[in-house]
Amino acid sequence: MSDESRGLAVSELPEAPDALRPMARQRxxxxxxxxxxxxxxxxxxxxxxxxxxxxxxxxxxxxxxxxxxxxxxxxxxxxxxxxxxxxxxxxxxxxxxxEPVDALVERRRRLPDVLEAREALETKLAELAAERRTGEDLDALEAALDHMREEIAAGGRGVEGDRRFHAAVTAAAHSALLAEFMRSIADQITESRTESLRQPGRPNRSLSQHQSIFDAISRGDPRRAAAAMRRHLRTVAKVRLLSWNPDDEPA
Structure with missing residues (x-):
């Protein structure tokens, strides 16, 4: 019996794109x-x-x-x-x-957007921090640098120190709306941080770049602070994951 004879034309079949998506082949x-x-x-x-x-x-x-x-x-x-x-x-x-390969594939898909948003937001935050920072803000930035330095010396990747440093820059900018934007993508930022800091040699390089950002903020130089943050985030964006092709396998 045809679809038409059952009263339902082929073109009128209900849509269910998720249920009928192509079946994945295990690599x-x-x-x-x-x-x-x-x-x-x-x-x-x-x-x-x-x-x-x-x-x-x-x-x-x-x-x-x-x-x-x-x-x-x-x-x-x-x-x-x-x-x-x-x-x-x-x-x-x-x-x-x-991690399951599918989770890697999904993170690879969304990571470029996260990195783009971080560069746009955090470059401006560094610029504002250089203009508005207080003595208390500078103390928080220095404490974050010290924490990251201690983590790396102990054999870690400096993940918590990195988080504290970027949070301290955000706080030093004294912009409630930009801080809210940063909170809204906090989970994605954590992913990008972890991805970056597990690159060989990256923890020490990030620490050095943080020091440059701090120096510019401490001197009250918005242009240099923004430039230092931009350089840092472009380093953060250089991760092996983005050059990996999950389907690059011979038949």
């Missing part, structure tokens, strides 16, 4: 990731230990070397391993608990 490298996670756990590997070479992994798993390489790239993107040129791949932390 082969996602299976490789799961096997690597199991291997690291059962072998008891810890931070600083070396993974088997890509060629060996491909042979043992029965997959192409390209699929293994893509899995390693995903681990690099998440800051779980460090691939040293010509020297192999090493664990950055104990174990290999990694």
């Amino acid at each position: 082969l490298y996602e299976q490789v990731l799961e096997r690597l996670r199991e291997y690291v756990a059962t072998a008891g590997l810890r931070a600083g230990d070396k993974l088997p070479a890509e060629r060996e992994l491909a042979q043992r798993l029965g997959v192409s070397r390209a699929s293994v390489k893509q899995a390693i790239v995903v681990l690099e993107v998440q800051g779980a391993v460090e691939a040293r040129h010509g020297g192999g791949t090493y664990l950055v932390r104990d174990g290999l608990e990694v």
